[in-house]
Amino acid sequence: MTKKESLPQGFLTRPATMDDLENTVNLINYFTNHYIGHNETSIPNLRRDWETPGFKLENDTCLVINPQGEFVGYQEVWTINNPPVHPYIWGCVHPHFESMGIGSYLLTWGEKRAHQELSRVSQDLRVAIWADTDDRIEPAKRLLEEHGLYPIRYALRMMIEMSAPPPKPDFPKDIFLRSYNPKRDAKAVYQADNDAFRDHFGFIEESFEDGFPKFIHYFTNDETYDPTLWFIATSGDEIAGICLCNKWSNDDRDAGYIASLGVRRPWRKKGLGMALLNHAFGEFYRRGKRKVSLDVDAENLTGALRLYKKVGMRVSRKFVRYEKELRPGKEISVQSLDETP
Known part of the structure; x- marks a missing residue:
């Protein structure tokens, strides 16, 4: 399947600011309510995330806004670990605006953002994107797989x-x-x-x-x-x-x-x-x-x-949990008990 990496006419993108907390929370919770029947975040929780040491809204977030000024897509990229060998990406698209290329655009943006951090990682180390989704959200799983990510692990609540x-x-x-x-x-x-x-x-x-x-x-x-x-x-x-x-x-x-x-x-x-x-x-x-x-x-x-x-x-x-390798090399995250420091 061809990945669409452009937005519909009239749709704009920009980084999030603290003034966007409420609208972003509303978008995320509409998305999770649509697919799994409950809220996933709150204004205090998202504020905490956005204020995490090392996380920079101007570099690490991307909002998609439709011509009516509504928030219809959001992506965040986490590269705060040192070294950032596993950039973590998460995003969502308003269910009413699916199949318009917004998810592909955001995921492509997120991967490019992760690539920008390769210079912080020693050349001999493996770098791979990680992304998570609830197992019930089929559109998110399909999108990740269309972009070359594959499931490597499961977590349980x-x-x-x-x-x-x-x-x-x-x-x-x-x-x-x-x-x-x-x-x-x-x-x-x-x-x-x-x-x-x-x-x-x-x-x-x-x-x-x-x-x-x-x-x-x-x-x-x-x-x-x-x-x-x-x-x-x-x-x-x-x-x-x-x-x-x-x-x-x-x-x-x-x-x-x-x-x-x-x-x-x-x-x-x-x-x-x-x-x-x-x-x-x-x-x-x-x-x-x-x-x-x-x-x-x-x-x-x-x-x-x-x-x-x-x-x-x-x-x-x-x-x-999904993964996509950006650069081969030595894996430094723990994979088994034999590798624990």
Whole structure:
């Protein structure tokens, strides 16, 4: 199929600005409601994304506007990792304006934007675009495949619905749970999160100077942030595991959300992950939430999916990750446990 890379007559493009937050959120949520029946973002969430350190609206976003001034397409490109070996692209087209070449135009723009970052990556390293979509959005999947991207991985949204209080957590001996203090614990929690996720597909080592500001911005500059829902499991003076929760999920305000659950290597296979999960479930239940969700790689390298099923979680959504190689070379993101740093 021939890819159309021009826009209909009278349609314009420009980068987004902060003044465009509301209209862009409306476009994204109309798109997701049309295909999957619920909102996917909010003004506070998109503001947080647009204000992420290293993300530049003038370079990393593209809006398509029709002759009536309506927002009908949006694309964003993420190259904030250092080095940017996997530029991430995401976009949407208003369902009433499909089959007009807008999606192809935006995807082509996104790939060109990703190519501009090749100079930041050592010549011996592999560079490949990544893109995600909900598995139910067939037009998005077709568009990605028409542009040479192919599926490489799946992620799952897991959900538990509680009709009764969950089991009390059974923490391993010498493990103690304490509350999170933002002033005291932020750096240590970031390091624990980083260590726990070294064994996850796609992990790329970043310096503290690059990673910590983005971590704090992403997790705390959000309307769902509540430090009393961040739980720290300690062994002596060390953090053994973390469970960082949000007040609700972006796609379901009736559900609590576990944004990050991680156990460091020395404390794995001792029941700590299950104890942290049950503690989080219990706290959400106490606060009136009967549903809790989280996201997991369908081929998780550490066996997390088995744990989530064991505690009664089920799959509620499925996401497809697509890839397109821009330049061959050495792959530095984690692909298997044998490659973990």
